[in-house]
Amino acid sequence: MNEERYPALYAPKDGYVFVVTYGRSGSTLTQSLLNAIPGYSIRGENGNLTYFLSRAIHLVAKHDMYTWRREDLAKEPQERRAYLKNILGQPYDPWAGAESVEPEDFRLSLMNLFAEKVLKPETGCRVSGFKEIRLHEDPNFFESHLDYLRDSFPKTRFLFQTRNHDAVSRSSWWANKPKHVVYKQLKQADEMFSEYSRKNPDICFTISYEKYAEGIDYAREIYNFLGEDMSDDAIGATLGQKLRH
Template identity: 60%
Template sequence: MGVRTASGPSRHVFIVTYGRSGSTLTQSLLNTLPGYQIRGENGNLAWFLARAVDLVRRHEMFADRRRDAALPPEQRDAYLAPLIGQPHDPWAGAENVDPDALRRGLMEVFAREVLRPGADCRVSGFKEIRFHEDPDFFATYLDMLRDSFAGVRFLFQTRDLDAVARSGWWAQQPRDEVIARLRRAEALYADYAAAHPAECFTIRYERYNEGANYVAEILDFLGERMDRPAIEAALARSLSH
């Protein structure tokens, strides 16, 4: 995969959720595991990189030039034939931009400069509450992460929506609108998990009340053993925010 090196993380975990779902607890629990470095939110930074890759992949000025550049000159589009490879082409050089190479390069920079896995990190990743804000691009974005990082697993986290709507900044917004928005987010999670069951697990925040036994289910999905005292301490720790 694109960002894996001989000494780098062999797996990646991304926590996909919305605000006030209790995802910082999940982040903390995972970080009790040896070799795990799950970073916090980053403002959906990787989404901007994924959108840049998608533009190069789909924009007609890039895509048409890539297509025609691979054809013999006599088979090229009448408009593009005299332009491709010429310095007077308004999009000169666009035919040389490889979206897969761009994806690998951008995600390598993201991993190196944002995730910054340490020498002893075997599982890297991050949590983010903004994945659902571009619903039409949601599946493409997650697919791009799967294509770019080694051993990807997605943890979708949900919580009782009435509780979420009463929490934090959500409480300042119309309740019905909040719940409708978050239901749409959960539908995105469910659809993607149904399409990729081996790589996705949905965490229900309320089940943390079951204690370490529920955490064991999550860790079993991730193929990890549980350090019960460390997990119980993390569950008991009050979240400052």
Template identity: 40%
Template sequence: MAQAPAPSSQFFDLHAPAGGYVFVVTYGRSGSTVVQNLLNAIPGYCIRGENANALSGLARSWHQLNSAEPRNGLKARGTATTPEEPWYGAELVQPWRYGNFLANVFVREVLALPRGTRVGGFKEIRFHAEPMFFPAYMGFIRRFFPKARFIFNTRNHDAVLKSGWWPEMDQAGARAQLEKAEALFAAHVAAHPAVSLHLKYEDYAGNPEGCRPLFDFLGESFDADLVAGVLNQRLDHLQRPPQD
């Protein structure tokens, strides 16, 4: 797949992290906040938390524009449209430029990475909310976020279904949802192995050595003491009582 245009002053925020971006793709109660904390313990990393899948709308906007057959046909025609045509001006649209602006404004206004960030990104439990759009969504990220890498974090489904809000859901439907999400994850890992890592909660929970593949994937030095310190932290959001 073609790469995004070279960095420019117009897209300064997007290209500011020299090490690119990392996205933690998962579902709720998978242990992903631990992964988020591990990443943020690496010097120069700023991996934000969830943002209600805000990037999805931007990705869909770009995808709809880029794949619009009438617009592409007008572009290929080589002549300007007139005010009488229903797609007047569509041949002027530059999808690459539009996509870069969308990614840049997301980084600037949503991630708001601090100065000196070496690797940026975020974790989200809603990437798979629209299964049919998932491949195009991931494609948008790969295309416009420099050096994009994906960590697909999963957990034993029986454990997930006993945690948080999952017990309140129809169990058959919830299990099917988890299975569908993991099928999407696995397809991306298979299609894009160089930029994808499947990380299993059971492999790293309470086990610093289980995090070594994560550091190897990112090209970072593995520090067992640092990892152990993160894994031993108690997460406040797991201790708070449910809100009304």
């Protein structure tokens, strides 16, 4: 069973929440609201580490030198690709051993290591995860990256966070870039968030930072999506502290 082979992935019994956004969107407030829920352990940024793990996963799953060998291994030698007929399984194959790499085990093993060594959920944690501001930086791989997260971490949910582009562009995070470049990147990110949510509506919720001004009622919408219940006092304390900051 997966729970036995990849224990770190399955340790948080209620799954994972990933906050996907961009710099200066107010996502640290969301991180704080999540960590106010008993049993939640939502880590901060990790430098987009899962992107690099997902790239490795994607290579093993999709690169011809892996896939051809896996596909031909079960065939009779005469039925194999001409390129592989005389070298598959031999020590002189330039990609010797590639046929034995199992993509699903490779994917789950890497993400299990990430959960164990990076997320490191505390004892009693029932929901783990992180927030990251860099997942949008490779638009061509964005959907694949999120799919690998969704398929690897049990009970995954995504919180996409957006903010008024003008407010974001005025922050020091973006100050060294021309405004039109910033606007283009933010617009593209919002579109990617929307498209992924459209394809995966049951596990996605989009947070608008400006709506936090509505206070407790809006924060409760997020909690309701996650199936969590928090008192008004607990929500208000977190909102008040972070909004003043």
